[in-house]
Amino acid sequence: MQEYEPIIGMEVHAELLTESKMFCGCTAEFGGEPNTRCCPVCLGLPGSLPVINVKAVQYVVKAALALNCSITPNSIFHRKNYFYPDLPKGYQISQYGDTPIGQHGWVQITVNGATKKIAIRRVHLEEDTGKLLHVEGDRSHIDYNRGGVPLMEIVTQNPPPPGLDQIQSAEEAKEYLVRLRAILTYIGVNDGKLEEGSLRCEPNISLRPVGQIEFGVKTELKNLNSFRAVLRGIEYELERQEKVLLKGGKIVHETRRWDDVRGATASMRSKEFEQEYRYFPEPDLTPLRFDAQWVEEQRKALPELPDQRKRRFIEELGIPEYDAEILTDSRPMAEFFEEAVKLSADAKSVSNWMMGDLLRLLNATGTEMEQSKLTPSHLTEMLNLIGKGTISGKIAKTVFEEMFGTGRRASEIVEKLGLTQITDESELIPIINQVLDENPRIVQDVLGGKDKSLAFLVGQTMRYTKGRANPPLVNRLLRERLESRR
């Protein structure tokens, strides 16, 4: 049977966290009542002229540098001409051809222990479009609040130049987006919200017979609003294409929309004509010229990036690479970790609690780290209680959940719920005697050399004490009591 291999390209759009729009002074903030954030410039009214938002340019330079790109010394804007009501001007101001702000970069990803440097072709600046609202009846509604918000586009390069790689699986595509998001949120140019659409990804996907150099026909995917959707959408599309090809069919170059509920992609009505955008240099804007020294200053001013932080976590704090990778995926996560380590010094237990219980609770409740009531000192105070033997590791799980849900302190929760660990022998001995009395057969097994059965007796004791007994103490007392029954 013919075998195929995937080639995946990623086009990512990131709205920039500026105060105002790209070419006018309307606020760039998310939301607002429809059409309340518009002016003659972003409405494309005759006689209005755009002026470049300097912050947006700086942000793209920053991002391009963080993505290991070179900065194009002379960068210009272009008009992309098309008639579609998502922009009122009849064109989008974008950057075309060989003059985007940044070019030739890469993002490092690690999937299943294998590290790849994914090649980036270009990073450019453009304006976002308005929102089309589909309503009942024969009309569509348009809200131009988002029209003109600074938008950065980041495109991968396939095939990659020597020394760099391309994305070849859904897992790698997801990881690329995870790391890209981490970088953009670290440097503070984008808020990374896939659900709100401030970070959007449109992968293009194709299969080629193994051994063939030319790429197969690709399809583009839209409407991937979460990391899970990226993963599922690409996986679905790869399977669909493989089925078509194995049956001797042909892939049609088209845009397909991911339906998260149905778990399938469907063709969006293909355009009657291939788009002809008739790009030309935007005459209303001046070219950008970047001074080499200024670019160097920007590079030096970059904050610590996720990969650097990851290495520091591994080398200085001694946590495993896998933990370091997850903890540096988001800046709030990494900062929580670092703060907690400062307070407690035990990096490994902090990491364990974050990787386990914290991530689980964040996911289960759909909470973002930065909205969580839990602070680093909550965690380290609880770790202290474990260290002092006030609570057991098992009880700590209950305490942790309670802290996460209510924002109360560990000591307060322990006191209120009576969760203090039982370390008093005289309190435990009657319970242990009762467990031994109730399980004569197990007692005989253990005494007969079946040491594994001891775990059952420990479990019973923990049950009677609602998990509050100190496990090493229970073990020791059980052995002593058992011996006395020999």
Place this chain on the structure above:
Amino acid sequence: MILSREDVSQVAFLARLELTDEEKDKLTGHINNLLQHFAKLQELDTDAVEPTSHVIPVENVFREDKARPSLPPQDVLANAPESQDDCFAVPRIVET
């Protein structure tokens, strides 16, 4: 003939111009006349010349990132051919 009548129809389509057959014929002639002048210019050897994107030597004209009040909504929609529920209304666009 540099552009065919079909090319002219396509350009008209892209610009959303509805042309009669006579107009297409007439404009095909006009455009080709115009393009002949450019064909003359094309004869020049410009290999050593950087493409010109802007004719005025001005660079890096920026505005500060400061938000300013937008137009009142009624002014935003004042020139809309049609509006509904504070939105611009256009003939239905089918997306899927």
